[in-house]
Amino acid sequence: MTAVTDFAASLPTPACAWIYSPARLADRLEHLREALAGHTILYAMKACANPAVLAAAVEAADGIECASANELATAAEAGASRLALSGPAKTTREFERAANTEAPMCVHIESVRELDGLAEAGYTGPVALRVNRGPALPGTHRMTGEATAFGLDPRDVPAAAAHAADLGLDVTGFHMHAVSNCLDADAYAGHVHACLAWSHQAARQLGIDLRYVNVGGGLGADPRGEVIDLGALARALEGLDTGGAELVFEPGRYLAAAAGWYLTEIVDLKTVAGQAFALVRGGTHHLRLPAAWGYSHPFTVVAVDRWAHRWPRPRFDEVDLRVCGELCTPRDVLNAGQRVASVAVGDRLVFADAGAYGWEISHDRFLDHPRPLQVVIDGS
């Protein structure tokens, strides 16, 4: 945090930036590798596609999971040695990009129609059938165990496998991404065991030579700081027998969350109806999660000594501070009330653990304010 706080104080006013530490992603990858004992890790670049963070993932992970033709192109350009393509509503662009990508890849098929598109594009590589099966896992963004737009209904898997065979496509296994931000290590391990068991049974029934079981991402790293217990996950996966299939994980959030900070500057302080407000340069159009999920993102105050104005510098002491952004909507709240000892206009607020699904899901065109700086720091 020291590098970030030093940096936060030094930025020109009015400061607003995304700050990334590729080293933090590399650290998380190392821990995950230990916990997953040699199984394959693909980085889901949708979580954070900052070029420096992506470069660190290309270096440290086994490959990159993509969800669009453009992501495939970006990952290939970044030097990814292996790719996977997931995601709903794939079009000819995705199929053609997959067919013309040089790095080894696997396409995760979401529907029977996608098989036709893929074959038509001339794709000859491995295919995994994405299946919406099993109980819902605890976490956010549940994609399986209930009616969602993702994957095949298990009842449609035999027809999909038969159609793939008719088209000459090589079905090597299954893809079962289920959830995001699962903080329950035992439940996640249960998902892995169940995916393997289900895949072997389905492959036997369908005559598929099972080489690939992808359990998806979903390892928890909450923007409020809580992280899945990798030690507990490793214990619960001890002695896992994959039956000869490659077991693949494709986490995004767990790897990227701690690698990004959002930084804003307080441009105004005021009290309305007894509530203390800080108004900042920036807001939920840059860091959308607090508005989308309805939580308060914790922040650290970085005091700035400089004051270049003739008017007295507004200041609050010992106050529950509501932090709002520059948007014309009462929903632009980054934190609904965090206790702060002292805060002044011109100070910076740093929101940590914001790297996953931060800038990537922003809607920054609203009101046409300047975009935040994108800064990469060495170390963490």
Ligand SMILES: Cc1ncc(COP(=O)(O)O)c(C=O)c1O
């Ligand atoms: C298919 C697929 N794989 C992997 C991920 C990454 O999930 P997470 O960031 O929760 O690890 C997602 C996220 O939506 C996804 O849809």
